[in-house]
Amino acid sequence: MIGKLTLIVGPMYSGKTSELLSLVEIYSLGKKKYLVFKPEIDTRYSVDHVVSHTGQKVPAITIPSASKLLEKFDDINEKLDAIFIDEVHFFDIDIIDVIKKIILKGVDVFCVGLDMSYKHRPFQTTASLMAIADEVIKKKAVCHVCGEYKAVVSHKTVNNSGSEIDVGGMEKYIAVCRECYLKLNGSL
Numbered sequence: 001m002i003g004k005l006t007l008i009v010g011p012m013y014s015g016k017t018s019e020l021l022s023l024v025e026i027y028s029l030g031k032k033k034y035l036v037f038k039p040e041i042d043t044r045y046s047v048d049h050v051v052s053h054t055g056q057k058v059p060a061i062t063i064p065s066a067s068k069l070l071e072k073f074d075d076i077n078e079k080l081d082a083i084f085i086d087e088v089h090f091f092d093i094d095i096i097d098v099i100k101k102i103i104l105k106g107v108d109v110f111c112v113g114l115d116m117s118y119k120h121r122p123f124q125t126t127a128s129l130m131a132i133a134d135e136v137i138k139k140k141a142v143c144h145v146c147g148e149y150k151a152v153v154s155h156k157t158v159n160n161s162g163s164e165i166d167v168g169g170m171e172k173y174i175a176v177c178r179e180c181y182l183k184l185n186g187s188l
């Protein structure tokens with residue numbers, strides 16, 4: 001049987017990683033075989049754990065690229081039930097083919113990632129995965145400006161004209177609704 005691809009997307013602080021950790025717990029309680037991966041670039045809270053903003057965490061394999069993820073996967077000599085990938089927007093586009101290969105082996109894949117950058121533009125990796133996913137869970141956060149539970153985009157509060165890849169947390173990003181984003185940035 002072919003595995004199922006699930007994407008959990010949304011702005012920062014919307015509970016994406018918390019949802020991933022709940023799913024990991026379900027697989028763990030069911031004594032299923034799984035691996036958790038995270039990109040090497042994400043050193044924010046830990047180098048070898050996936051950590052949510054609330055401090056919940058699970059051990060993870062840190063990998064520099066999509067091809068290394070496939071190598072690690074192929075090194076495992078037992079049939080896995082699932083793999084979990086955090087911060088998928090940081091991966092190169094090759095991750096799409098890697099994930100296709102993995103689901104063809106009957107393994108479920110769960111990915112968490114930002115759908116949009118602070119420039120209100122789709123992250124290409126996440127957008128492509130959303131297109132081929134069996135299920136997309138789109139989360140929202142509480143807008144840090146107006147307090148409404150309708151934040152769908154992340155706003156960068158410092159140096160917001162450079163690269164769209166910039167690891168960080170509250171010191172540089174907030175979650176906002178579209179109305180507040182428009183007021184802060186002048187355009188959507």
Ligand SMILES: Nc1ncnc2c1ncn2[C@@H]1O[C@H](COP(=O)(O)OP(=O)(O)O)[C@@H](O)[C@H]1O
Binds near residue numbers: 053
């Ligand atoms: N504006 C916000 N809206 C919702 N949750 C927030 C907000 N700011 C901080 N949080 C905290 O972030 C937690 C979600 O963290 P996490 O699952 O790591 O989110 P994500 O992976 O989407 O960044 C929430 O449970 C809450 O405690």
Ligand SMILES: Cc1cn([C@H]2C[C@H](O)[C@@H](COP(=O)(O)O)O2)c(=O)[nH]c1=O
Binds near residue numbers: 013016042154168
């Ligand atoms: C908006 C935005 C964020 N990032 C970085 C910042 C964090 O390191 C992660 C997102 O973490 P979270 O688990 O969703 O809170 O991505 C970025 O590189 N570029 C952006 O535009």
Ligand SMILES: [Zn+2]
Binds near residue numbers: 146147176178180181
């Ligand atoms: Zn708002």
